[in-house]
Amino acid sequence: MGFGHWLRENAEKYLLEAADDQMISQYPEACAKPYRKKGVIPFFWRKIFVPVYLIIPWDVRRKIILYTSYPGGKRPRWKKYD
């Protein structure tokens, strides 16, 4: 697994967890307490990566995501509707 793949897989998991927590407080009647694994690695992602990620503005963050998505940061050609 390459760095980009590893980063994306973990980022997705823990960012989704953080979003789930917000949704649980917003819709408590439709949610249960989720099952979460504990440990040092989850602690790092939950307490360090997620807060840092969320303070970076979305436009900057999108550029980082795109850069880490491809080998050498080179995006293939796709139509853009903007």
Add this chain to the structure above:
Amino acid sequence: MAQDNLRIVIIGGGAGGISAASTAKAVAPDASITLFTEYEDVAYSPCGIPFVHGREIPDFKNLFLQTSEHYAEIGIDLQLQTKVTGIDLENRAVSVGSEPFGWDRLVIATGFEYDEPDIPGINMDGIHYVKNIRRAMEFDKVLDQIKKIVVVSATPIGIEMAGNLAHRGLETHLIDEGAWLMSEVADPDIMEPVRESLEEMGAKIHFGTGVLEFKGSNGKVNTVVTSSGEIDCDAVVVAASKKPNNHLSRDAGIELGATGGIIVDDHMRTSAKDVFASGDCTEIIHGVTDIPIQGLSGSHAYSQGRVAGANAAGDDRSYDPVYIPWGMVGGKVQIGGVSLGETLHKALGIPHLVAFATGISRARYYPGVSRIRVKLIADPETHRIMGAQMSGGEGIKERADFLAFVIKRGVTLEDLAWMENVYSPPIGALMEPIALAAQAGLAKLAKRN
């Protein structure tokens, strides 16, 4: 421009592969087209499997869309039960057994495989994955002889299986680590009616529950050990997430992206010359976020296969970024949406405004009327629609299709709030639920300002 004596090889017989083969044949009738699949069948709908188990569809035969003979008649050489073991880019050949088989253009449509959970006992007998129709036929006979079944993971296929197995009369347990059903893609308020419906059908739902171990006797599963206790069972369906099946591509040196899918451009070209790819083995650009994503639906694989097949045959077709209209039936409730829901907008940290309303599907006095919850997600600055999620009794699919087009064309909350809509008592209400949600969004914005 079509090339004389063009040899096109396709690896994979799912929606991406079979549509690539048919389209290539239509574009270049004189080309030699060979499709390799390791399975016994092509051209069937795996998405229909849960509904045969649930006896909503009477027979697996109904899921076949074309016969193998049909493809032979139109000049496609189908090589069933034939595994491709390697791709040689330099010599333009695939390895079939120990023999090389040459190509001028190659389409990779190797699909997905399940992300097998790392749980003790996962390889026991009685643990089933929903994918191949022949295995499903065998499993259906097992279902005739058992009483209790556990479905692991409330993914879309897990929910369809749980609903259908409960409908069949089995004691069905659905286990998921999340706080609500389909928590990786859908929002809790949208999924709540599905939970209620599944429970009404008799399914037992265990949220926030991790699977710790599968236990059994004589190699056959009979207990699922979870973080909330043990559940006895006669069989287990694992509905884990899909991941791209890209061993061949990786070994060949074809570039893969951060999702693990093959990187393709809008012509479905890979990093290797004259090699195209389509379906679940690829990653595709999301129209709203611009980010590559992977693991879409059969309809996406089919469309991508058409583009890949046409281009492999010498045409010049492009595929658009995706907005992903989706829909399904969970229990007896229709749910669906387009692009990202509220949860995923929060996860990515995209600035967004959420607007929702509950309307009705027909005139309120007309028999069969059902409630429709529509949730729109819009850009708070431009008011452009970025996503939607819905639940209801009918009409969700059509609204999701419409909203996908709306997002692609940059439609705003204002446009939807003042849209015109069909009013006819048996099929449409006076006030369209989408317009009601957009009006609620504008009211929310007005309060903020």
